Amino acid sequence: MKEIIVHPLPSLTTEVHDIPIPTPADDELIIKVVVAGSNVKDWAHITAQKISVNSGDDVAGTLHAMGSEVAATGEFRIGDRVAGFHKMLEPGGAYAEYAVVPARTAFIIPQRTSFEEAATIPLVTLTAAISLFRRQSLPTPWSPFPPSNTFTPLVIYGASSALGCFAIKLASLSHIHPIIAICGSSKDYVRTLLDDSKGDKIVDYRQGVEVWKEEIRRLLVGQRPPMNALDAISANGTWIPLAQLLTDLSKNSVDPPTHPKLSVVSGAAQYTDEGIPENVDIRYTYVGTVHYGAYKPSMPKQPSDKDEVKADVEFAWVLMRYVGRMLALGKFTGHPCEVIPGGLGGVERGLNQLKAGQAKGKKFVYRIGETIGL
Known part of the structure; x- marks a missing residue:
């Protein structure tokens, strides 16, 4: 699969890596990413720490695989529409074809909610x-x-x-x-x-x-x-x-x-x-x-x-289930967003715009299927 590594210095750039699809730990989900969302921390944290990493954490997509503990609960099924918050700065980030999310910070996306809207929700x-x-x-x-x-x-x-x-x-x-x-x-x-x-x-x-x-x-x-x-x-x-x-x-x-x-x-x-x-x-x-x-x-x-x-x-486990329920009932919504074109190829542009303060009143999201070469 392809993932994006974000290099914060001397200026913010991105690089495509080919890596294996991750394997879930017992309490984790592997999500086939449909839409990834950006947050200020995606450039700010790695700049302060001077590290290069797949820094995306907001994920929305379909469930590809799950760990044994998750399967035992019966809460999720392969193919479910799910969104979640990835562990910051760890492998398996959102800027990729597949991402890793702990089950406790994930929720099932109701049919009335788009992947784009769902990707604005978890971290914030x-x-x-x-x-x-x-x-x-x-x-x-x-x-x-x-x-x-x-x-x-x-x-x-x-x-x-x-x-x-x-x-x-x-x-x-x-x-x-x-x-x-x-x-x-x-x-x-x-x-x-x-x-x-x-x-x-x-x-x-x-x-x-x-x-x-x-x-x-x-x-x-x-x-x-x-x-x-x-x-x-x-x-x-x-x-x-x-x-x-x-x-x-x-x-x-x-x-x-x-x-x-x-x-x-x-x-x-x-x-x-x-x-x-x-x-x-x-x-x-x-x-x-x-x-x-x-x-x-x-x-x-x-x-x-x-x-x-x-x-x-x-x-967090309780909150994410509540969020999924309120979305389904129309009592909770995501944030206004702008789709940055190009899928993974648009992450560099989006993060630089975010760094420049150009995301007033909206969040930037990326449709992974738009990535050239996938």
Whole structure:
């Protein structure tokens, strides 16, 4: 089979390799890839680590083979339409004819959902869910707040990013409101995800930091703690004004001040900057915990409770089954996407466009069948 190796330096290029079709471990699926999806980490992580690898992790296709443990459950059948999240930086990535996905991070794609849509879902949905429901202990969509809830504010910075949009979708299923979505020009799609009747609002970050902070303070005056936020960008100090905002909101709430929670998603910072209030609990989301049940020792702002992190593995299994069910019922959707032409031959172009910030409001996906020579 053919796979793409991504070389990040000195500039991002790709190379085609011919390798054998992988063999599944006991708990794994081998997926014949129909569509692969890209994420920022596909170029960012390998650039930071200076390694070349098949860095794709979002997979949608048909089930080719499965390990013995998976077969024993009877959950999957050969030929099923499936999507999933591959183990980051390990062999068997998405930019290939066949990919390896642990069964716990896979779901069956319902007929109403295209392969293209399905390929936008796994990694960012897991990242959003781990942030909100594991690191911040907010109620899950399958055990939500009452539908009438309008006093659990959630602030999302970078709300128009794929991660921000999936966080809004999951929070809405959990009846977490009001949602304050901080975004810029790509806000039309975000608007369709919000519920005005629950107090959800869009705030434009282009007004300047002090202006958007004051606008949110006005919107949430008198709200009860806890105060929760997700920084879906986590770059160039975006977490600092968010942390300051959360402290202001908790001090001015109708109940005594609490320790507001802020989730960040980049492991490249330590989050100890001057200006971060001491009472804000910052937690880094490493989505790899759904595969390994642990953080790497050098990672910042990780939970001290190792058992909490270990349970992310089983949480992922439950979440992916829930996602498949909600897709089938029309209560959950993927992200807007753009098909980059050329199949595997388009990965280099797509990742360079992603690196250049040209994926505003959409995800890039690749139809493997379009690859020349297959």
